[in-house]
Amino acid sequence: MAIEFTDKIRRLPVYPTAGGYALDGFAMLASNEAPFGPMPGVVEAAAGAVATANRYPDPSNMRLRRALAARYDYDPMKIAIGAGSCDILLSAAEALLEPGAEVVYAWPSFSVYPHMAAATGATAIRVPLDAEHRHDLDAMLAEITAATRLVIVCNPNNPTGTAHPLAAVERFMAEVPRHVCVILDEAYCEFSTLDDPDASLALLKRHANLVLLRTFSKVYGLAGLRVGYALCGDERFRVAVEQVRQPFFCNSVAQAAAEAALLRQDELTRRIEETVANRLALEEGLRELGLDVAESQSNFIWHSLGDGDEQEILAGLRDRKVLIRSGRALGREGWARTTVGTSAENRRFLDALRELV
Numbered sequence: 001m002a003i004e005f006t007d008k009i010r011r012l013p014v015y016p017t018a019g020g021y022a023l024d025g026f027a028m029l030a031s032n033e034a035p036f037g038p039m040p041g042v043v044e045a046a047a048g049a050v051a052t053a054n055r056y057p058d059p060s061n062m063r064l065r066r067a068l069a070a071r072y073d074y075d076p077m078k079i080a081i082g083a084g085s086c087d088i089l090l091s092a093a094e095a096l097l098e099p100g101a102e103v104v105y106a107w108p109s110f111s112v113y114p115h116m117a118a119a120t121g122a123t124a125i126r127v128p129l130d131a132e133h134r135h136d137l138d139a140m141l142a143e144i145t146a147a148t149r150l151v152i153v154c155n156p157n158n159p160t161g162t163a164h165p166l167a168a169v170e171r172f173m174a175e176v177p178r179h180v181c182v183i184l185d186e187a188y189c190e191f192s193t194l195d196d197p198d199a200s201l202a203l204l205k206r207h208a209n210l211v212l213l214r215t216f217s218k219v220y221g222l223a224g225l226r227v228g229y230a231l232c233g234d235e236r237f238r239v240a241v242e243q244v245r246q247p248f249f250c251n252s253v254a255q256a257a258a259e260a261a262l263l264r265q266d267e268l269t270r271r272i273e274e275t276v277a278n279r280l281a282l283e284e285g286l287r288e289l290g291l292d293v294a295e296s297q298s299n300f301i302w303h304s305l306g307d308g309d310e311q312e313i314l315a316g317l318r319d320r321k322v323l324i325r326s327g328r329a330l331g332r333e334g335w336a337r338t339t340v341g342t343s344a345e346n347r348r349f350l351d352a353l354r355e356l357v
């Protein structure tokens with residue numbers, strides 16, 4: 001007799017993973033990682049933590065929470081840590097969702113959101129993006145009912161890179177009932193030129209139901225260590241997402257590395273400037289090929305692939321050692337999501353794409 005699994009295992013979608021991790025010499029433009037290594041001082045801090053790996057990590061993550069509290073001038077009791085911000089998303093699902101409850105999010109958006117309803121038996125309400133590939137915030141508001149527990153706004157949005165200015169988010173928050181938790185997923189906020197990424201913290205003071213979700217995986221270049229955080233309007237959100245997880249959810253190496261990375265805000269600014277400059281050059285290159293390009297405020301670009309067949313173009317790119325993300329897997333056939341790499345990687349991608357579209 002075969003072993004029996006839960007109903008949930010049949011419901012859960014399989015995450016569309018990128019390839020290339022076992023390969024050498026590829027331009028890895030499929031997962032929105034930083035093309036830079038860890039910041040100065042981070043490797044040493046991580047090595048220091050490895051030396052005491054016989055001990056469990058601090059389950060309260062207190063040093064990292066204090067460092068974030070100092071960086072943002074915010075209450076450490078309202079800062080939650082996760083093994084990547086996805087860990088906080090899945091914990092929030094467990095803490096907030098159940099059969100009969102509803103979660104509202106835009107589509108296409110981040111591939112982890114569909115897991116949240118599937119894992120908990122809640123109902124997912126997907127709201128299509130507008131014609132400019134942005135969240136349709138009014139349409140999302142219209143979907144909020146007495147059953148809504150959670151609304152997720154991905155700003156800038158993955159996979160389209162588009163963002164709403166903070167003023168639009170502010171108007172949105174003013175209309176959301178106070179019992180509905182809003183997670184503002186800001187994994188890419190540092191790359192946006194619309195607003196200062198610190199400005200959204202002002203909203204937390206007015207809206208206890210708001211959670212700002214951020215990560216060390218993108219601009220900080222620590223995707224491989226899995227560490228993210230949430231700035232919570234209400235301390236009870238942190239307590240709830242800690243309650244549903246194993247006690248040692250964030251390892252000691254990740255905690256030490258993230259704390260060291262936070263100290264290098266100078267290097268952070270430099271990397272953001274380089275990424276934004278490379279983004280503009282990449283957008284221009286794509287437009288020169290006659291492709292449609294969504295307006296990006298992130299470290300990746302959502303663009304059409306012309307009249308060619310998506311799978312053939314992606315295979316052609318792979319033959320030329322370039323990996324980007326297929327739009328079909330992300331909700332829109334004939335489009336693709338390309339991460340902004342180094343200028344050399346971006347040139348390699350554009351040269352390869354020119355031969356294929």
Ligand SMILES: *Cc1c(COP(=O)(O)O)cnc(C)c1O
Pocket residue numbers: 032083084085086087110154157158185187214215216217218223226227228
């Ligand atoms: C990459 C990404 C994250 C971060 O995931 P981690 O688990 O922190 O690596 C969160 N939200 C979105 C929309 C992302 O694209």
